[in-house]
Amino acid sequence: MPQHQRDHEHHAERLDRRRSRLERRRSDTRDDILAAAREVLLERGAADLSLREIARRAGFSPGALYKYFDNKDDVIKALADKAMGALLVEFGKVAAELPPDERALELGMAYLEFARHNPEDVAVIALHESTVHALPLTDEHRMMGETVVGVFEEGVAAGVFTLSGDEDPDYMAYGAWAFVQGLAIFEQQQRPVVADRLRSKQRQLLRVYINGLKSDWSADAG
Numbered sequence: 001m002p003q004h005q006r007d008h009e010h011h012a013e014r015l016d017r018r019r020s021r022l023e024r025r026r027s028d029t030r031d032d033i034l035a036a037a038r039e040v041l042l043e044r045g046a047a048d049l050s051l052r053e054i055a056r057r058a059g060f061s062p063g064a065l066y067k068y069f070d071n072k073d074d075v076i077k078a079l080a081d082k083a084m085g086a087l088l089v090e091f092g093k094v095a096a097e098l099p100p101d102e103r104a105l106e107l108g109m110a111y112l113e114f115a116r117h118n119p120e121d122v123a124v125i126a127l128h129e130s131t132v133h134a135l136p137l138t139d140e141h142r143m144m145g146e147t148v149v150g151v152f153e154e155g156v157a158a159g160v161f162t163l164s165g166d167e168d169p170d171y172m173a174y175g176a177w178a179f180v181q182g183l184a185i186f187e188q189q190q191r192p193v194v195a196d197r198l199r200s201k202q203r204q205l206l207r208v209y210i211n212g213l214k215s216d217w218s219a220d221a222g
Contacts, residue, residue, distance in 0.1 A: 030068050033058045034082065037075050041120050049076065077138070080128035083121035084140040090114050091147050100155030101210050107151060108180045108206045115184035116199075122184055149173040152213075161213045172213055179209050 036057035041049055051072050055062045069075045090113070094106045115122040152169035155161035161172060183202055187195045 030078070033060070033065065033068055034075070034078055037079055038120065041079070041124060045123065051075065076124060076128050079124045081138050081140045083118070083125050084144050086118070086121060087111065087114050087125070088140065088143055088147065100151050100158060100160050101214070104151045104155065104176065104210050105203070105206055107148070108176065108210075109203060111180050112184055112187075112199075112202055115181075116187070119184075119188055122181070126181065145173075148177060152176070155213070162215055164216050176209065180206065 033054060037049065037054045039057055040053050044050070044053075049072060051065060051069075052062050054075065055065045058065075069078065090110045091107055094103055094110055096103070098106060149170055152161060152172040156163055156169050156172075161169075163169075183198075183205065187198050187202075190198060
């Protein structure tokens with residue numbers, strides 16, 4: 001191999017190594033910022049997430065933070081992506097061979113269990129839905145939609161769930177998501193003794209909702 005070609009390859013290798021180090025450093029820095037954002041989220045709640053406080057906790061000036069995130073919504077989106085990724089792991093533990101109605105039930109219970117141990121993640125997912133919905137969907141967001149809507153699509157295709165009027169599986173999934181999220185938030189707001197009693201009824205309540213989708217559930221029914 002000619003010397004100039006060897007020199008070129010060595011130079012390319014050095015550039016690749018340098019680029020890899022810079023990418024790792026950038027990734028680590030983003031993770032540090034998100035860890036600080038999570039701390040602020042735990043203390044102040046999602047609505048009061050402050051970029052200035054996040055920068056202070058992470059050891060950055062507020063201006064330096066903008067090298068990694070465009071704005072507060074960008075931080076929320078990144079936190080939500082991480083939260084949805086963790087929730088998708090829990091959803092992945094639900095047996096795929098279950099019938100659609102039973103799988104929908106177990107996905108709901110998996111969400112409630114996740115919310116119980118990760119209330120800040122549920123809060124940031126909800127905040128993401130309400131504040132940055134106009135941004136392009138991330139892979140995590142798409143996968144979440146496919147998982148939740150998919151089980152109802154399968155149920156309709158198998159004749160387990162009944163569509164009413166001009167509704168579709170997306171509408172079923174929307175109702176299920178809102179119902180389960182409501183149960184999770186309601187549990188978090190109660191005293192421990194009350195929360196324990198509510199927790200024992202969540203599976204039964206969720207089954208009532210799912211069973212209702214097996215018949216004519218339109219507003220005009222009856």
